[in-house]
Amino acid sequence: MNCYECLTRDRTTTAVAVCSRCHVGLCPEHLRIDSQLVKEPRGMGQVTQTPEARRALCEVCERAEG
Template sequence: MNCYECHSEGRTATAVAVCSRCHAGLCPDHLTVESRLVREPRGMGQVTQGPEARRVLCGVCARAEG
């Protein structure tokens, strides 16, 4: 699979990850990695799980989520 962003720029690069929102293939130059706490409903509230989960996003989705 090739990077979607590179393809849009007229280049070809191998994708190393997939955006967790839009599922576009991404090369290392076009991905954003962020960490998030995992929260699960339990009983009368929520439980936060550690360690933080890794999440890969493309630039467009990262900006949209602000």
């Protein structure tokens, strides 16, 4: 799989990850790593897991989430 962002710039670069929101392939240059709390229902409430989960995003989705 190739990086989508590189393809839009007429380059071919091997993707190392996939955006967790829009699912495009990403090379290291265009990959953004974010963290996300993982919450699981337990009994009458929720439990937050630690450490936070790692999440791969493209530049567009990262900006959209603000």
